[in-house]
Amino acid sequence: MGHQHLKKNDPKFWNYTMQDLATQDLPCLINHIKSDSGFNHLSFIGHSQGNGLAFMSLSLDHCPHLSNSISSFIALAPAVYAGPLTTGFPFTAIKNLDWNSWKFIFGDLDFIPLMTLAFNYTPKRAFALLGYQMFAFLFSWTDKNWLNRRKAKMFRFTPSPVSSKSVHWWAGKDGFSTKGCTLDTRKDRWFSTGDQVDEKNQSIPKFPPLSLYVGTDDKLVLVEPLLERLKTHESVRLRRVDYFEGGEHCDFFWGADAVEICFYKILQDIQLGLEEMK
Template sequence: MVCANSTFYNIAASLISGGPRIYKKDANSIASNNEITNDNIINSAAMINQENYPSETHIITTEDGYILTIFRIPGALGSIPVFLQHGLLESSSGWLIAGKNKALAYILSDNGYDVWLGNARGNTFSRKHQTLSTSDPRFWNFSWQELGLYDLPAIITYISELKNDSLFCVGHSMAATTFSVMAIERPEVAKNIKAMITLAPATYLHHIKGPVKLLSFFWRELQRISNALGIYEVFPRNIFVDNFAQYICKKQILRNIFCSNSLFLIAGYNPEQLDYSLLSKIWSDFPSGTSMKLFIHWLQQMTVNKLRKFDYGSRLNLEVYNNSRPPSYDLSKIQVPVAVFWSENDWLVDKKDVQYFYNQIPIKLGNYNIKHSKFNHFDFLWAVDAPELVYYKILQVMADYKNQIIK
């Protein structure tokens, strides 16, 4: 996150609980701070420490060379791990912004779970590769397929091996898409998951509403223009977004006009569940960046009522897939129990698409409509009443699952 007082916060984080612990995958050696983030961003570990929770930072390398940073709120010996994965243009910090007693990460920790916060390749905290720099177009040659094929397997395997236990997975928005890819393509990894709990699962987007829908009609043009101009990254942290977050979103009149309505235009209008004091923090983390290819793949999802691999166009599809159309994923191959949480006022994930997704899942864990008519897509992360409306039910779902297994 961006903050003018980053030095103060970093010092404070170091003083609490002896400072955050930092690990690399293949050794318990200490990584330097510049391996985690840059000087203008408070990482999730610092946010955790500010709330007086212990934190750890783990560096994981994927099979295809991407270096991911994940954060942990360690639980007691023998505690069950829960892995939280963010959605499109989000980061691990999204699970922390609401603060103690409000954010899901802290509520899980308070209830005895060992909490892990993931970061997908290309976002604020995962901008490294073994051989490629972010200035190399090859670094950005990924869509959400690769997140499911490589990122999630690397993280899930790492956690399950470290804990010698299977884990619960909770995913917001696009995380449901990447979890589905992982469960279908990497069943040997999926066996390490107790259950998958999806919040506003963006697996199907055919009935998406709002201004974002308009972009989907022009994904081919966007692809051609971005390739011609050499634009491979979208919505990274930059000085414009940082200034928007730190100056406009901190001024009450401006934040109530610009900062809140910008979120509502994306996710759905619900002012009564938005804590306006969080807007500066929200916009200091969101958007967190991704590849143009992934963004275009997301737009492609809106144009077909299928979960398909990336569409390169008829000619290239023949070369890549031996078919003029990209192949679809078969959700009946998902052998992990899945629960879905959805809301009526979610402009990005319509209830019709959620039900279509859930109906194809072989092992159903629960289908939960949030009991608030205006609850929107981002309310799953930051709503004032998210604990009562969503998080306590997640705890119940996990408790029921554990009790069922014990019996």
């Protein structure tokens, strides 16, 4: 997808981080869906970085009024706290790179543009094989829960170009892998209880009902510190915490049994949100 004014070879096209996605893109996306659909509320389903930016967006420091538009927040592999994988190679080799050093090595456009060339010109099965090996090395994934015949399709249609600056936000100096959390752990409270008011003396809505889906073999993110934080510091209503025994980071949609393991439960969460909005 292009841009109305910027070309893809312009660094400004790629000049965004998770902070920008949380404060600008997600609110615009939700408002667009509400406007086009005619509905006042929607269910948010996000995986990993997708729900990570939503947690940021709904926090008191960003766009807490967005909670008014969400009837259910469904987080697959919630990316709030970093898992043990971020303390090993290659993260340790790049986590001290400031933006100038990062830009010199990886550029300031899309991250590793060779991936786009490989996607466009490599036969799909070869691309899937190489893609799997690369991501298995980087993220300690396995295909134990996948159907092998689907692997080529999954790696053929999932990769997309991302901003080098956004990857720096995750993996570079003072980023997610360095701090270990997407939000400021020094804060007494991240999310609204429904009792606060903003600078205009307007009531801030309570954080929406939350469902967490967690793979017990996920090494990229940790859920236990998040649950402890929600218990000791927050007043978030936890609708569900569902553990996928032996599940890894992407098994909620790539797993051979994903439909039976979590799809029906997700539909239940959506339905509960709809009923509570009546």
